[in-house]
Amino acid sequence: MSFTSYHAKYFAYELTRQRPSNDLGKLTSSLQDAQVDLNPHQVEAALFAFQSPLSQGAILADEVGLGKTIEAGIILSQQWAERKRKLLIIAPSNLRKQWSQELADKFFLPSIILETKTFNEQIKSRNLNPFNQSDNIVICSYHFAKNKAIYIEQTQWDLVIIDEAHRLRNVYKASNKIGNVIKDALQKRKKVLLTATPLQNSILELYGLVSIIDDFIFGDLKSFKSQYSRQLDEGNYDELKSRLLPICHRTLRRQVLEYINYTERRAFCEEFTPSDEEHQLYEWVSEYLQRKKLYALPNSQRQLMTLILRKLLASSTYAIYGTLDALVKKLEKIITKSDVDLFTVLEEDYEGLEETNEEWTEDELEIVNEIEYTQEDIEAINDEIADLKKYRDLAQKIRKNSKAERLFTALEKAFQELQKLGANQKALIFTESRRTQEFLYNLLEARGYKDKVVQFNGTNTDVKSKEIYKNWLLEHKGTDKITGSPTADKRAALVDYFREDATIMIATEAAAEGINLQFCSLIVNFDLPWNPQRIEQRIGRCHRYGQKHDVVVVNFLNIKNAADQRVYELLDQKFQLFDGVFGSSDEVLGAIGNGVDFEKRIAQIYNDCRTVEEIKNAFDSLQDELRPEISEKIQTVRTTLLEHFDDEVREKLKSNLLETKQYLNTFEDKLWKTTQYFLNDYAEFSEDYSFKLVKNPFPNEVIHSGPYMILKPKEGQRKSDIFIPDDTNVYRIGHKLAQRILNACKTNxxxxxxxxxxxxxxxxxxxxxxxxxxxxxxxxxxxxxxxxxxxxxxxxxxxxxxxxxxxxxxxxxxxxxxxxxxxxxxxxxxxxxxxxxxxxxxxxxxxxxxxxxxxxxxxxxxxxxxxxxxxxxxxxxxxxxxxxxxxxxxxxxxxxxxxxxxxxxxxxxxxxxxxxxxxxxxxxxxxxxxxxxxxxxxxxxxxxxxxxxxxxxxxxxxxxxxxx
Incomplete structure (x- = not known):
């Protein structure tokens, strides 16, 4: 079209203006900027959080599977666009990387994960408050937030997102230390709480969550109890509902089924029988870990170390061999008065160690003074060394792994199921050990999957991964796909290789965090975590919004191990992790609050019980404790207080969807026309909303030549369905080229x-x-x-x-x-x-x-x-x-x-x-x-x-x- 400088100036101002909080168009730039599909309930939730500039925040309580992370991403994207960039996300430690990756992939937002290592690096680089970041969204865990509360309190946050906020629902109790410390540190800051279960066991939990956002919504605990506790019996919730209405927003899955199609999970269990030697090794190491006195494991970390050793023992003989060897060396060093850092040795194999340590430890680890050993101790250490050498030698002698042999049978069955479903023949195999990962890689390469296997772990330093990364960098040279962060780029390279070339990815826990593998619909839990939330997270890499096929989940079960069988029974039947449309329900995962507590109970049973009868009684007791699920009365209260009538919600969502689509279409057209006008002499344009620079319009800056592409869905299409060629940069309002063009047009x-x-x-x-x-x-x-x-x-x-x-x-x-x-x-x-x-x-x-x-x-x-x-x-x-x-x-x-x-x-x-x-x-x-x-x-x-x-x-x- 014949486009003038007057068009360009008007459009540039229109595209960048800041709208009022009640304007549906407020989020248009954020939605155009994000690589997410337009779902009206997510737009509605994001607008709800912005509804009043005087509000101290909101609780977004959509049911599981509706994308609360996307809602938070839209909110953060809008804050970023408005130059409000003091942003903090507090999340469970196992979700930190996932948050970082989602922000980068879907919203192009930079972030930094603060943990002990990165925090100390920042201090060394003279940032005396590492939470004070100007160009990064800060992400940290609950425990880290509690331990560094004084730094958080001193930072002028524009917005704080608290994920899985039901973990803080008992903040009204003085005993809830983490909740109270975090609440006090964020007293005057605007907060958005994300939780699918804002009300689980008691109406007082709502009081607790609301008080985190704003202490002036309700009076003190006594007045709340005196006014509202009775209402559970009387059924008169009108006043309480009216007071919750401005602060709590909830959407149900049944309200959005016409917009979102969900696939199911199909699970099967592959049983295996360990050989006599494998079973003997298990019995020996298990008995060793149950001893009252162990010199190889420091007392301050014994509970944690025992958990890790049991995990490696269950993983494979290859995994436990390396650890047994490390224990022998540690004890030999004690005798020679030198030391081995067992924590570091274990971390090389069990990647989730630092994270598990943080979750298992309430406070910073106490400093342990050097121990003086007596002659009697030295003799006992020598006996312990002899036992460990015996276990190590047996582990080294075992060359055939019974569970790994059954893996081939399981893969054959699962691939047949994928064929019936019409899904890609791809499998994601999870193990908790790097040594097991390497063993499986070599085994699969040697037996039918040559050049079809890729490894994914926390470092990705194997020869093949390095080669994949090198080729990926060459292929994408000069494009926005290369972020400049070697860690992030290497992860992206391996995921791309799995999508395009490999059949199997063998992953440690690192792959359960922050990557999207929805092109794969087969998950194999070679090793099964005891924490239900970790399992849900693993399956969520593939079974997520955008998955087009049912997801097959394969688990392994040692039929000689009574404890393993009972753990599997709980995870399968009680937590309902492996079957159905959504995996574990809000009620079940919400009830445990924190999967670490469940994991600790399991570890305790393994450590305390020696006979089949003891194991049976302990698991029966645990199952009884988990039995009380959300009561019918509480369900009624939650429905009445937090859920709206379906027809009313549906109509509003339909109306908002139509209006938002119109805003977005107009917005994208204006951006496209303004770009065409400004780059008329600098670029070649195609009809599919893409272009390539033939000359740099801003010679003083480094600008990629492209190609660039606006993700503009056709009628009936979603953004996730648009094919983006590998060498293409996603062009959007927040892209630096678009920003330079719009600023230049404003000065026309x-x-x-x-x-x-x-x-x-x-x-x-x-x-x-x-x-x-x-x-x-x-x-x-x-x-x-x-x-x-x-x-x-x-x-x-x-x-x-x-x-x-x-x-x-x-x-x-x-x-x-x-x-x-x-x-x-x-x-x-x-x-x-x-x-x-x-x-x-x-x-x-x-x-x-x-x-x-x-x-x-x-x-x-x-x-x-x-x-x-x-x-x-x-x-x-x-x-x-x-x-x-x-x-x-x-x-x-x-x-x-x-x-x-x-x-x-x-x-x-x-x-x-x-x-x-x-x-x-x-x-x-x-x-x-x-x-x-x-x-x-x-x-x-x-x-x-x-x-x-x-x-x-x-x-x-x-x-x-x-x-x-």
């Missing part, structure tokens, strides 16, 4: 000239403009910025014809959908200037008035909240005074009946104490009311400061228009 020289709009020469005509053919007039565009509770940008249009007809802005903006040419300079008449002044002034006042009214509504909501909080606090104190009144009255009545004078005096003394206490409570009530008034005053002062609308206005251009 746009003097007063005549612009001729060609209605007849434009395809896709807008019929409402037909009446202006042959007419002319004047048009002016101004930019208005209002900064009060939040930044808002508006484009003010004034347009009228030479006949004096004022043309509405909705119609006037459509002029710029037409081809146009620019003629000579014009002079603005005094009459035109006066008309513009009046039209622009009226539009400005309308917007300012609307902004003030919206701010007034925000203010009213905050004041209502504070008034309700004040009432709650008074209810609590008045109840205590009433209780004391009743007790004093009762004591006085009892004292009158007493005949013994000594008893009477003693009773009166107690009454006096109670009266004194009552007097203090009354004083507290008055004091509390003063405190409440002070808090109101503080809020009022804060709002008054922000209420002063800072208004900036500037003219962008004026034209004399003509339509032909």
């Amino acid at each position: 020289e746009t003097p007063i000239k005549e612009v001729v709009f060609d209605y007849n020469g434009t395809q896709g005509k807008v019929s409402t403009l037909n009446e202006f053919i042959g007419k002319s007039g004047w048009f002016q565009l101004q930019h208005l910025s209002i900064n009060s509770f939040e930044q808002e940008d508006y484009l003010l249009m004034a347009c009228y014809s030479d006949e004096g007809e004022v043309i509405p802005s909705e119609t006037a903006q459509r002029f710029f959908s037409l081809n146009a040419t620019v003629n000579g300079a014009m002079v603005l008449t005094n009459e035109a200037s006066t008309i513009f002044k009046d039209l622009i002034y009226n539009k400005r006042q309308e917007i300012i008035s609307e902004n003030s009214n919206r701010n007034r509504d925000f203010f009213d909501v905050e004041m209502d909240k504070l008034d309700q909080w004040a009432d709650d606090m008074k209810i609590s104190l008045e109840k205590e005074i009433r209780d004391l009144d009743a007790e004093i009255k009762l004591r006085k009545a009892e004292a009158k009946k007493m005949l013994n004078l000594e008893a009477k005096v003693k009773s009166q003394r107690q009454i006096k104490e109670l009266e004194k206490k009552r007097s203090e409570k009354r004083q507290t009530l008055f004091s509390a009311q003063d405190d409440i008034d002070d808090k109101k005053e503080t809020l009022l002062s804060d709002i008054e400061k922000r209420l002063n609308q800072k208004i900036e206005q500037k003219e962008l251009f004026t034209i004399k228009w003509k339509m032909i």
Whole structure:
């Protein structure tokens, strides 16, 4: 089209303006920027979190499988676009890498995972508060957040996301140390809590989660209990529901089935019988780990080390051999008074050790003083060395692995199932040991899968992985696919190789974190974790939104091991991890809160029980403890408080989907046309929304030549279905090339000239403009910025014809959908200037008035909240005074009946104490009311400061228009 500098300037401002929080178009730039499909419930949830600039945050409580991570990503993307970049994500440690990868892959957002190692590196590089990052979203675990709370508290966060927030639902209890420390550190920061189970066992859990966001939504715990605990029985939830409505948002799977298709899980269990030698090794090592005194394992870490050794023992003889050898060397070093860092040795094989250590350890590990060994100790150590050598020699002697032999049978069955499903013949095999990984790799390569196997672990330093990485770098040289981070790029290279060339990927736990393998639909748990959440995470690499086939899950079971059988039974039947549409339900995974606690119980059973009968009794007891699931009463309360009527939700989602799609289509068209205009002499464009630079438009910067492509789905298509060639950069509003182009277009020289709009020469005509053919007039565009509770940008249009007809802005903006040419300079008449002044002034006042009214509504909501909080606090104190009144009255009545004078005096003394206490409570009530008034005053002062609308206005251009 004939596109002018006036088109470009208008579009550039329109594409980058900041909209108000209640505008559905607010998230358009974030949605266009993200490589995610448009799902209306996710847009709705993200808008909910933005609904009031005075709000301290929200709880997003969609059911499992609806993409709360995507909702949070949209919110973070919007914050980033608005230059609010002090952003923190607190998540379970095993989800940190997943968050980092999702932010990078789907939202192109940079992040840093803070843990002990990276934290200390930052300190060494003179960043005295490593949480203070300007160009990275910070991700850390719950435990790390607790241990570094003082740093978190000192950081001026724009927003904090707390994932799996149900872990903090007992924060109202003083015993919940992690919850209370995190809550205190984030007291004044805006937070979004993500959880599928905001209410599990008690209505008080809702109180706990809400208090993390804002302490002024409800009063104290006593007042909450006195007001709402009874409602569980009475069924009157209206008031509580109205108070939760502004802070908690929940969507159910059944409400969005017309938008999202889910596939199922199909599981089968491959049983194997260990050889006599394998069973003997298991018995020997198991008995060793149950000894009261072990010199090879430090007492401070014995529980953790024992868990890891049991995991390696169950994995393969190859895995346990290396560890037994390390234990022998450690004990020999003790005798020679040198040392072996067992933690480091184990970490080389069991990659999840550091993470498991963090999850298993509440506080920092205590420093252990050097131990002095007696002669008796030395003799005992020599005996222990002899035993370990015996176990090691047996492990080395065993060359055939019974479980690995059954792997070939399992793969054959599973591949047949994939063929029936029409799925790719690809398998993702998980093991917890690097040594087992290497053993399986060599075995599969030698027996039918030559050059069809790839390894994936925490370092990826094997010869083949290095070669794959080198070839990948050459193939993608000069494209945005190369991030510059060797770790991230190597992971991407291995995933691409698995997708395009390999049949099998053998992965350690590193692959369960942060990679998307939905092109694969077969998961083999060669080793099965005891933590249900880790298993769910593994399966979630393939069984996720976008998976087109049912996912086959294969597990192995040692039929000679009674404990292994009971663990499998719990994971399969109790936690329902392997079958069905969604895997484990909200209720089940929510009930355990933290899978580490379950894992610890399992480890304890393995360590304590020696006979089949003991194992049976211990697992029966554990199963009984896990039996109480969410009660029917609590389910009713959750439904009533947090879930809305289906028809109402569906209609709103449909309406929002349509409107958001329209916004997005218009947005992408404007970005595309502006880019075409600016790069006219610098690029070659194709009709499929792609282009390639032939010359760098910004010679002082490094700009990839491309190709570039806008991910613009066709009718009925989703973004995830668009084929992106390997060498293609995804072009989007947040891309640095797009940002440079838009900034340049904003500074276009746009003097007063005549612009001729060609209605007849434009395809896709807008019929409402037909009446202006042959007419002319004047048009002016101004930019208005209002900064009060939040930044808002508006484009003010004034347009009228030479006949004096004022043309509405909705119609006037459509002029710029037409081809146009620019003629000579014009002079603005005094009459035109006066008309513009009046039209622009009226539009400005309308917007300012609307902004003030919206701010007034925000203010009213905050004041209502504070008034309700004040009432709650008074209810609590008045109840205590009433209780004391009743007790004093009762004591006085009892004292009158007493005949013994000594008893009477003693009773009166107690009454006096109670009266004194009552007097203090009354004083507290008055004091509390003063405190409440002070808090109101503080809020009022804060709002008054922000209420002063800072208004900036500037003219962008004026034209004399003509339509032909």
